[in-house]
Amino acid sequence: MSGAPGYRVRAFNFETRGPGDVSGLTGLLERGEVRAEDVVCVLGKTEGNGGRNDFTRDLAMGALERLIGSRLGVPPESVQDRVVFSFSGGTEGVVTPHMIVFVREGALAKDAAARRAEKRLSVAVGATREFEPGEIGRMPQIEETARAVRALVEELGVDDARDVHLIQMKGAIPPFTHAEAEAAARAGTPLRCDMAYSRGASALGVALALGEVQPEALSDEVVLSDYRHYSAIASCSAKPGLRRTELLAFANSAYAEGELQIGHGVLTDLLDVAGIHAVARGLGLKLGAPPDPAEVNRIVGVFAKSEADARGTVRGRRHTMLSDDDISDTRYSRCVLSSVLAATLGDTRVYVSTRAEHHGPQGGGPLAMIVRAR
Amino acid sequence: MSGAPGYRVRAFNFETRGPGDVSGLTGLLERGEVRAEDVVCVLGKTEGNGGRNDFTRDLAMGALERLIGSRLGVPPESVQDRVVFSFSGGTEGVVTPHMIVFVREGALAKDAAARRAEKRLSVAVGATREFEPGEIGRMPQIEETARAVRALVEELGVDDARDVHLIQMKGAIPPFTHAEAEAAARAGTPLRCDMAYSRGASALGVALALGEVQPEALSDEVVLSDYRHYSAIASCSAKPGLRRTELLAFANSAYAEGELQIGHGVLTDLLDVAGIHAVARGLGLKLGAPPDPAEVNRIVGVFAKSEADARGTVRGRRHTMLSDDDISDTRYSRCVLSSVLAATLGDTRVYVSTRAEHHGPQGGGPLAMIVRAR
Amino acid sequence: MSGAPGYRVRAFNFETRGPGDVSGLTGLLERGEVRAEDVVCVLGKTEGNGGRNDFTRDLAMGALERLIGSRLGVPPESVQDRVVFSFSGGTEGVVTPHMIVFVREGALAKDAAARRAEKRLSVAVGATREFEPGEIGRMPQIEETARAVRALVEELGVDDARDVHLIQMKGAIPPFTHAEAEAAARAGTPLRCDMAYSRGASALGVALALGEVQPEALSDEVVLSDYRHYSAIASCSAKPGLRRTELLAFANSAYAEGELQIGHGVLTDLLDVAGIHAVARGLGLKLGAPPDPAEVNRIVGVFAKSEADARGTVRGRRHTMLSDDDISDTRYSRCVLSSVLAATLGDTRVYVSTRAEHHGPQGGGPLAMIVRAR
């Protein structure tokens, strides 16, 4: 390795006192520990309901835009052109509102001299082209998402697709007119331009790019229908009005320095403690009951998707999450999985977002973890 | 052991299809597997909100009253004079609505000939005397509850208090007039005749009876104030209008036959997996990830109390259960602890009720489990 | 009029102390004021959420079944073969939980001798034939519903359709298999066998029968699409699993005695005070601010349908009922319309149920009132 500073990703996990609390990052910047130019993305959980009237994400993102904008000397509204924010509302139960700031320093060079024995966390950011409404939820969205993922993989400095562990996405839902919708229905291909289809096709695009699903298994019919096909690496939230899908890719690279590593696995249901153990084991994290504080301190980020099993049962027994008209199943499924993760890992700063079409098997979902290497 | 049928307690755990579903017990009675005369108590979780407008408990109890009443040839409204019902609303998250029917057969005789090498589950039912409103939440309630517990312990056939593992109670809240309340306030001893005080004093009464707390540590001032004093065996819900506290006691007795055993422990917080393991270990239950189905099948009942830690933190990190005005902290805390129990034990039929004043340490609570002995 | 007792309908509106409170009807029956044989239907509002996990309706109907069954000497489960129950959950805001018992005495004979100068309330009960899943939400359901309405109109003793003021329905949603659904989709006529379509087609069936809509205006395409077509008389709730639509028809008849009259109108939106006034005026009810107690006492029943306007506005200004993920728009729209009705009429015992597809114009709905004639 040369004397020049290498490529590395650092991450800082801040507990927040409220949705607009950016004091953690403010401190880092003021103390000169991090340069605003190097902030690549911020993921966080805020204490809203995670639904349409959840304004806590706006508070968090507005505060970050003003902070980072003022440090960079650019208008707040241009900050999201440089830095990707992925905030998820809903800290049900024991979840601690928090944000994780990722900082990328140096440039990744895939030359033999820079190759290290140990792989370390690498991050890349990108987007698909703009979609037409008729493409959403069908093969064109799947294929373009796969293309965009493959392009990102090139930047990550990985040996192969198995080094990629998390593709976080904001899925496109381009605007359309009533007339376009009617024309599409008359043509026999009704629009699928909604959140569920965009999430599902985005996940299948990741699965296609990373070899989790074979091309011949995919078709328009499979989307939101044949849940045997899924990704264990994708994590997508869809956003009405968005024309392109934004992507954030995390991998381990032999050309990266730093102290972070990422791993992932799939949870078969909301209670899959064995699945959590498997991911931890893959990262050399020793879980115990009670958890060892030294090991808990190695955890930097925990990212999962939850879903109340649509069949109405968990482990063969009835659950009532889908027949409750007072509290949404999204809040219940996040609460359940967050509780199980927090109890098993010993950390209440877990990022669980909900709705997991083609993200893991039905009733289950993907889990990714970033830890400090030993 | 003589040829006469011995004393034994059997328990049947039925998943319900709805709050008024008593088909499980109906089948038992119709097939002659159980006699209505032997049903001693039914505990269950129903899919309501657990609050004032939760009518699911009424549906369950009404259906049981009609079923048992018709088998006994007595009016439905007299059934609760013989059989104790303890239903708790709120099956948040993965919890399966269920009811556990306890059947007591034969008479317990504490004679040496009947003594067995292995202790088995024993049940007793009783009540305190009627309380005055001014006694609730103060030493008279604590001491009378302790007296009633000691009387029950005599009936359980135990060797000592350490064999008692669960005292389930409906705490008294006798009615009072506005004038009585004002007179008490003027006299310098304002009434404490509410749910929190009745639960707290009931738990301290159990603690006193079973030696968990020393008499000299108790006073009126301790109630709802000094949470270092608590029971790990009590489980109380208070009921406005009730003049006497009803008690249900579960223990292991060397004079009982059957295949059931009970154990208990204390959970230090909502995420205390180690505490769950300890109770399981005490009962010889082997927990794994994933759980071993043969071991899961040994579980007959899981009873716990939950509480959102009033200090606003769990394991040193902020939680938002107490500042959410859309969803009650009672629903969150039940969801969290139920999820952790279900994931750790592999069974979604868990009975978690909430509010745990002097039931275990602040933020924690008692856990009792009944299993089939090996 | 002959000396023989004539045909009359009486109605009793009881405030309830809880969902299972049938003390009002119990008293009527015990005092001999009403014969159980004459009870034709009971409509009521219970204090649940009106959704899938609202068990308050079950409590009310179970209590009525047991009460009426014991008086008739028939099993409780057979009571609904004779008496129609229509309970709606959700007493948001100021609404008083209540039930209205309708009693029909004597036989209606449409002979000239029995004709009276003043028309009085008449009630008839009926049902459609059983539906196939593929018929729901399409012309077959509309036409069969219209046929059943016309048959009922014959029984009501009316001069013409303008005397009919309320058709209360439980709309059919026959069960179907996944295979049937797929076959229908492949055949180009995907099933519409859901609550919204069943409610919409039921309302259009009423509109067709009563001349509110012309036959040539109707087609499969109109249902849930062209909201210019609607009934101001229909009120339908759909019930999964029901194969036939049950109907309850209320009219004014010159061959009926008694003291009750019914009227109806359409409310253009949730705030349509003028529409309420018009219905009251048609019944000779004098509304004032404050309401005159003597006039308020004339009110026996108030029945309306509410809907949060799908366009997101009321009177041209934004409302937030449809973007709130904490509280359902069904609860808001019921609360709004109930409040306006209660304030305008001076009575908090109003029966507002929600979801009003083709029931009045979009954002509005039908209003029927039963009053004691002067």
Place this chain on the structure above:
Amino acid sequence: MSGAPGYRVRAFNFETRGPGDVSGLTGLLERGEVRAEDVVCVLGKTEGNGGRNDFTRDLAMGALERLIGSRLGVPPESVQDRVVFSFSGGTEGVVTPHMIVFVREGALAKDAAARRAEKRLSVAVGATREFEPGEIGRMPQIEETARAVRALVEELGVDDARDVHLIQMKGAIPPFTHAEAEAAARAGTPLRCDMAYSRGASALGVALALGEVQPEALSDEVVLSDYRHYSAIASCSAKPGLRRTELLAFANSAYAEGELQIGHGVLTDLLDVAGIHAVARGLGLKLGAPPDPAEVNRIVGVFAKSEADARGTVRGRRHTMLSDDDISDTRYSRCVLSSVLAATLGDTRVYVSTRAEHHGPQGGGPLAMIVRAR
């Protein structure tokens, strides 16, 4: 009147597209119709839950601070030293989220030459001294609030107290330690330093200042106990951590120009349409059903307080707002009163906040309206 510009208050009512939407005021400022220096207060309703986890108010106030701060060239965090913001969360039902910007221009001079035949809206802003925790909810808070109100009345240019129609307050709740609370309890005067007491004593202070209650009727015992004593002019929300009560006073003054007038009255309960009519009539506003658009357009602001009657009834009949554990009574009572106001006035931009201790009679509350004079 001299040639110099007179004193006037203008008000602009903007419908908002979301909690952070300040485009209405932005336009006013950019077009030069209003100077930022003249903005005296902004009142608004935002689409949150109105509770502890309602962050919509923060979004609105943050956006206003940044807008006004940038126009004035001062830091955003100093804007609230000059401009009073009073935002209330909760736009239940048909309420349109909106904000009303009040602009005060010129200086009020109480000289005879400036006296006009018609009185017009006048506004003044002030605060109490800082309170000790032990003063809250007792006579010292009442008397200091009364003093502050009297001082404001001097500034309003009124002829007498009858010209004052609304005192909007943020009530003080100074911080205190556990030790202070315990010392106060031991001294026989337990702290009342909470929201209910601060609201109640603030309202009684207004009542004392404006002659609604006689001094001899007031004592520490009256607060939150004898609800016969109340103000029909006060409107207070209490804010934990606030050491001084902030006050906003609205009156009609013969020394004010402009086109606005204010009036007020008291509503006896949530359904008091006659009370709304009385306030409208006092302002010469003609209400009809349907409302006359020209008259509706005269309405500039509608301010009321709501409360679910603690006795559990409205107009002698049971309501269920206080026994619902799924939805708070605060949301119900706001929804009910807002619906009745919107239906009666024809305007969905109504500002109803909840909890009304000593604000009008039990179950009722004050109503103030600002209209454009004819």
